[in-house]
Amino acid sequence: MKRFTVALLCLAGLISLSAQAQMKPEDAIKLRQSAMKLIGYNFGSIGAMVNDKKPYNKDEAIRNATNIEGLVSQPWEFFIPGTDKGETKAKADIFKDADKFKAANERLQTEAAKLLQVSKSGDMAALKTQFGATAQACKNCHDNFREK
Amino acid sequence: MPRIVQVWDVPVRLFHWVLVVLVVFSYTTGQLGGNWLAWHFRSGYCILALVLFRIVWGLFGSQTARFSDFIHGPGRVIAYARSLLKGASMFHAGHNPMGGMMVVLMLVLLLVQAVTGLFSDDDAGTRAVLADKVSDSTVSLLSSIHRINVNIILACVVLHVCAALFYLLVKKDNLIKPMFTGHKLVPDEHPAPALAGAVPALIIVALAGAFVAWLVFVYAR
Numbered sequence: 005m006k007r008f009t010v011a012l013l014c015l016a017g018l019i020s021l022s023a024q025a026q027m028k029p030e031d032a033i034k035l036r037q038s039a040m041k042l043i044g045y046n047f048g049s050i051g052a053m054v055n056d057k058k059p060y061n062k063d064e065a066i067r068n069a070t071n072i073e074g075l076v077s078q079p080w081e082f083f084i085p086g087t088d089k090g091e092t093k094a095k096a097d098i099f100k101d102a103d104k105f106k107a108a109n110e111r112l113q114t115e116a117a118k119l120l121q122v123s124k125s126g127d128m129a130a131l132k133t134q135f136g137a138t139a140q141a142c143k144n145c146h147d148n149f150r151e152k
Numbered sequence: 153m154p155r156i157v158q159v160w161d162v163p164v165r166l167f168h169w170v171l172v173v174l175v176v177f178s179y180t181t182g183q184l185g186g187n188w189l190a191w192h193f194r195s196g197y198c199i200l201a202l203v204l205f206r207i208v209w210g211l212f213g214s215q216t217a218r219f220s221d222f223i224h225g226p227g228r229v230i231a232y233a234r235s236l237l238k239g240a241s242m243f244h245a246g247h248n249p250m251g252g253m254m255v256v257l258m259l260v261l262l263l264v265q266a267v268t269g270l271f272s273d274d275d276a277g278t279r280a281v282l283a284d285k286v287s288d289s290t291v292s293l294l295s296s297i298h299r300i301n302v303n304i305i306l307a308c309v310v311l312h313v314c315a316a317l318f319y320l321l322v323k324k325d326n327l328i329k330p331m332f333t334g335h336k337l338v339p340d341e342h343p344a345p346a347l348a349g350a351v352p353a354l355i356i357v358a359l360a361g362a363f364v365a366w367l368v369f370v371y372a373r
Contacts (some may be wrong), residue, residue, distance in 0.1 A: 047276070
């Protein structure tokens, strides 16, 4: 049974690898950049609210946070080997230090989940604190894995 | 007989040490990111005002504060560098020719850093105050310059501190203490530098501060 599971996992891995291999590198770059832009748009909206650049609106904040929470795992699917070249700021370290890159992504997912939770509370001070923590998760990964 | 003479005026000394504090603070808050950026911005506005003041003070201030007193041609810089290595370096009441180059370099780098900062976006939810005034590609370019230039500033700070320590430990010439007290032991043949008053300095600081405040709180809105 255990052997069967291992075989199944290997098969699943192969299928996903071949699916990735079929994608053109420039398409992968475009897709992840689009996802990043959407995350940025929604996150910037919350940033503007908690920094008094636009009026705070609880429903809008929840909508933004929901979008972010749904999107944060998306770009990472498109960081396939070889896509650190071309129209991208992605560093080769993404593939050399894959564990660290994965941990950086997971940190963002954790923070984004908290952001969504806090946005629902309607507590703007708490939202601001969590905005900061989430921003630091973005920055952590940018600092390590993105060209300046 | 060498005598004790005031070579650095109060504005230059205050500028230097307030700048030290603000640069360290800006660097730290910039590295931390997130909600620390609100403080990073305030610190940057202060640095911009200070650098603008120092540029004007370099034109109209005390003798030792003026660019004309410490900007020299390459010939004199090289001659000074040679004398430094031989052990018998020429005396300068104010900045020596190499130190003068560092002053200019630092002012230019800090000005670039402060101005690019005003147009930056951290790509983590926070935009600087003038970012909406220019195109996205400009914001992206200036943000990159801001992120790269900080490392050049850091390298210059390290070099600057090492130079001060080199003078202190190798040349037995303490340049750090006069930057606190303003006073240096000056050989007889060197006249005391002419120092400007505090009132013009205060006026320039106020004008520089008002300009930055207008830029950030009025123009940016």
